[in-house]
Amino acid sequence: MPSSRTLKPAPVSVGVSIPKLEAGEKVTGRARYVDDIAVPGVLHGRTVRSTVARGRIIRVELDPAFDWRGVVIADHKDIPGENVVALIADDQPLLAADEIRHAEEPILLVAHEDAERAEAARMAVRVEVEPLPAALTVEDALARTALVHGDDNVFKEITIERGDVERGLAESDLVVEGEYRTGWQEQLYIENNGMIAERDGDGLLVRGSLQCPYYVHKALMRIFALAPDRVRVIQTVTGGGFGGKEEYPSMIGGHAALLAWKSGRPVKIVYDRLEDIAATTKRHPSVTRMRVGVMKNGRLVAVDADILMDGGAYVTLSPVVLSRGAIHAAGAYRWRDARIHARAVATHTPPNGAFRGFGAPQTLFATECHLDRIAERLGMDPLALRLANAVRIGDVTPTGQVLKESVGAVDVLTRTAAMADWTRTRERLTRENAAAAAHETRRHRRRAAAPRPGSAPAPSARRLRRGIGLSLALHGAGFTGSGEVRLASRAAISLGADGRPVILTANTEIGQGTITAFSQLVGEALGVPPSFVIVHDPDTRAVPDSGPTVASRTVMVVGGLLEQCARAMRERLELFAETPIAGADEFRRVAKRFLRERGPLKIERQYEKPPGITWDDDTYRGDAYSVFSYAGCAVEVEVDLDTGETTVLNVATAHDIGRAIHPVLAAGQVEGGTVQALGWALLEDVRWKDGRVWNHQLTNYIIPTSADTPPIHVEFVDDPYTYGPRGAKGVGELPMDTPAPAVVAAIAHATGVRADEIPVTPERLLAALAAREKS
Amino acid sequence: MSRIAVTFTLNGARRRVRVAPMKRLLDVLREDCALTGTKEGCGEGECGACTVLIDGRAANSCLIPAVHADGATLVTVEGLARRGGALSALQQAFVTMGGAQCGICTPGILVSAQELLLRSRGRVPGDAEVREALAGNLCRCTGYQKIVDAVRAAAREAMPARARAARRAPKARATAKARRTAKRARRAR
Structure with missing residues (x-):
């Protein structure tokens, strides 16, 4: 029906800044964040953590002078399944059993219905640890002063090569060297991390402040040895994430769930600011050494980058953070020859993790600072140097990706x-x-000539x-390399009983506008206003796994799937109605008739990579994004x-x-x-x-x-x-x-x-x- | 534990609560009064997520024992809407102009902005003035630009029509510009 769209113009909403759909709840105080939810009979959970960076747990002692009545205590022995927070590797325990690998590592959990008693109970736990020498810096780790991971303390090593760097450097008029360092950074969402867990029949219900419901779902299945349908994870209104609620909610969710599992009572764990900054993930600090060959006219020839990132004590997301960092290290420039060597190093510090940019800001910092150093050496304007070398259509990146x-x-x-x-x-x-x-x-x-003693310097x-x-x-938008293909995200739209379209994805609104942008894309494709579209809460019982809310992928990847779903739904309804649909009233009428006569309607689409995209994980060659x-x-x-x-x-x-x-x-x-x-x-x-x-x-x-x-x-x-x-x-x-x-x-x-x-x-x-x- | 009776006016209604002597006003609002719009971000008066108006002045409710609010008039985010629940000009500006992203700092920011608007009645506070007034409220999402824009838009809305017209007159604009230039010059020195 090619003519259907031209009969009645669809309401335009894409490209228009409509009021943010959930903002009304937020400006009135009605939005319920995790700590705002009243749960009858809830216990408040607290986490006993290591105060040393490395050691062996000798004994855990409960202060006999403390009144332990009503206190629920859980440690690694209470875990019904595996003692692991499943992510990329399975090296991080939910609770330390024997070995301590970093300060603030969780050892034991306590809970009480009175938050103050719970805190007092936490203080009344004494953990005796035999301290061991720790490698606290990348330098120490590479020198193997102590072993954190494997036999070399390297979590992941990546080399990307194109052309012949040594030849390129030799043939350049000038070779400029430099070393650049970036520090840790705390995500500092204003809402601290928090989760609520309770038994749900013979399974678990976990709600909280998080970016990736299916990450928590996967982790809980392993911790409790439960089938997928017995674990339910729901995102509550989330007060900021920036990557900081990508992986750590699996840890907190696991802790709250363990206490709930043991006590049979709902358990809430909400960190205070001190605990949140001390214990949760940060941006990876980095050291990048650059050698760049350039011609006198400002043409960049060869780049040789060596990158180190401090991953902390467990693998968590470091390999993929490193990967994104390495791929972005050449910047937005055309190079004939490139060699990028990157390592994520293990240290006895709290694991670093996802933070907006995910490794790329660190390496781009080095590249961009280096470009300025080169411009200075050449006596060239920094803008002119960049303009002369910036990538254009048809240029090729160090992984061999042609920019099309x-x-x-x-x-x-x-x-x-x-x-x-x-x-x-x-x-x-x-x-x-x-x-x-x-x-x-x-x-x-003047002052030296005629000093005026005692006079303070004027503000001027x-x-x-x-x-x-x-x-x-x-x-790069979306997961790196074959990541999106492996994720194989699924998104869906169904018809609600009231005849309104319902968006079903696991992607979370964390302030950035998921709800509004999804509603706009779907509304426009369906010919209805965005406010008519319902966005279902990210609830693993109700929504398909559309992947995590990370990597600048929500609109481009999942929004793309939703647009396909919406087009298919509109076509289905228009075929059924034998008339084009435009506007909410018409949509509702047709949808209700469809539900009556044909039954439920749900349309789901799965990610397929765009044509012509290839990637080889082993050689790091191909279309990185x-x-x-x-x-x-x-x-x-x-x-x-x-x-x-x-x-x-x-x-x-x-x-x-x-x-x-x-x-x-x-x-x-x-x-x-x-x-x-x-x-x-x-x-x-x-x-x-x-x-x-x-x-x-x-x-x-x-x-x-x-x-x-x-x-x-x-x-x-x-x-x-x-x-x-x-x-x-x-x-x-x-x-x-x-x-x-x-x-x-x-x-x-x-x-x-x-x-x-x-x-x-x-x-x-x-x-x-x-x-x-x-x- | 002994409890103390505290009476205050909360969002226009008289409330009487019995609280532990050192219980924070923040907790009394959230727990005893079930108004969870006021948030806790740090518990030490740095982030401003717990800002409420006490007798018209913005204060961090995490630093104030509830007993200190005895007899006071309190306004929280729940009390900012117009009678009947319609959004105030300030709230509406935040919704339409992108002043709220994740929303966790929004209640505190709105309360601080409300204090500024009350203080600068009949006049649109300048960009720098808004930034100074909100400097006790941390926001990690917006970069503050849209918050500042929304507060100023709300102030413009609240101005009487005659004042708005005068402001639009070229002379008034020139004065404002001259003021800004002079201020910049002062700062530059």
Whole structure:
């Protein structure tokens, strides 16, 4: 029926920023997050953890002076199935049985109906541990001062090669070397992790704050040796994730479920901030060494990158974080020769895990900082160097992937430069910095000539410099390599009894707009307004496994499946009604008649890779992602030379995400990701003492406030992708990639000092400034 | 344990609760009054998710023993809607402009913004002023841009029509711009 769509135009919602569908619940306080749910008879669970980084458990003692009545206690011996938190490898126990591999490792669980008694009970457990020498840094681990994993402490090693790097370096006019470091970063969702578990007939019901219901489902099946249909996992309204609720909810869910299983009572475990920062996963810190060969005219020839990431004590997601990092290490540039060598290293520290960007921000930080260093060495404008080498359609990445369409690298760079008025701003700031320096020298001479003892320096005596920096990044949407094929995600739409379409996926709304974007895509394909579409709660009993809510895949991959489902459903209903359907009333009428006469209707689609995509896991060759998104970012900063403080004055950023389904929500992703990246670049510094995080509070782990945050100007470059729904690619992680190197470049422009390690804290910058003064 | 009777006006209604002497106002609101819109993000007055209005002033309810609220007038996020439950201009602006993402900080932010709007009645607070007023409320999702935009849009909405017209007049805009320029110049020095 080719003519059906032309008779009545479908209501347009894709591309329009409709009000966020669940926001009404959130602005009135009606939304129920995990800690808001009242559960009759609930026990409050607490976790007894290791205080040492490595050791052997000798004895667990319950303080005989404590009143243990009403306290439920569970340890590894109570686990009915396997003592494992199933993920990529099965190395991480739910509760340590004998060996301690990292500080904060869970050992024992207690629960009581009174939260304060539960906390007191936790304090009344004494764990005697024989401490053993620990490898707390990547350097120690590689030197094998202690063994964490296998015989070399390497979780995963990846090599990507294209062309002949040594020849490329030899043939280049100039070889530039550098080493770059990035620190841990806490996701710091404002809602701490939390789960509620209860017995459900002969099975388990676990609800909570999480990104990936089927990850928790899989883990619980193993822990309790239960069949799939006896484990039910439901996501509650979730107060932020950013990757931090990708894998750890399996641990907390397992703990709560174990206490519930043993006691027969519902159990709630909600972490406080201290426990959440201390115990849960962080962004992998990294060290990347770069050697790049370049011609005098600025043409990049060869890149040789060596990457180390600290995975922590268990495998968790480190192999795939490393994989994404390695693939993105060449940046959005054309190289003739490339060699990327990457290792994820095991240390006796709490496991690091998923955090927005998933390894790519770390390696792109190195690449982008290195590009600026190269531009400086060549005496070239950083924008010009990037424009000359940015990938275009037909270019080939180090894994051998030919970029076939929707390659916005040049566009986003050009847009970003225009938004920031790059050339003139840079020249103006250079001029102003020189004038400020000259003024200070004159003032200094005057003061030296006629000192006024005791007078405090006037506010105008602040020595301030400004600078602007720029960066470019690409980000692969969806799982890496054959990941999406292996996931084989399924999504469905059914008809509700009231004749409304019901979206069935396991993908979670964690603030980013899943509910709204899905409703828009489905509504448009069905010819109904988005508000008419119902999005079912992610509940493993009701929804198919559409994969995790990670990797910038929700709209592009799952949204694509839903669009297929919706088209098929519309066709089915129109064939049944023998008339085109447009609008909610008509849809409801036809749907109800269909339900009466034909019975239930549910249409499900499974992921199939786009044509022409190939990937070989063994050789790391092929199409690492079906498509990449691109972003450019310009950051203007002001540096106080005496305090070392950096203030971000302005951010301009252009993104190619194919087509934005909801421009306001997409811009919200960009702005939020940008500010997280500014925090990573300047403020967020996880400090360690004996393998434990010592600044595990919001008073000393500092994230950006509204007062620290500049206006952020966002533009989208429209470059639709054939195989994304309505042309959409991924957006969630991309904005995390660009701001940090742009900040470092801006600081270098302002001060002449290049920081190769983030966060660029005032202490670090002052040290660098002092070192320059000396040399 | 001995309990103390505390009486306050909560979202327009008189409430009397009997609480343990050191019980936090946050817990009394969430547990005794069953108003779970007020959230706990850190428990030490850093994140602002627990912000409520006490006699018109924004405060972190996690730092205040409930007994201190005796006799006070309290407003939580549940009390921000118009009579009859329709969203206030502020709430509506957050919904339409993308000011709420995951929503966990939203109640606290709305309460802090409400205090700002009450304080700056008849005038649209500037970008920097909004950022300063909300600096005690952490948001990890939005990057604050859409929150600031929404608060200012709500303030514009709340202004009397005549004031809005005056603001739109070129002269008024020039003044505002001049103010901003002067402020920037001051900061630059």
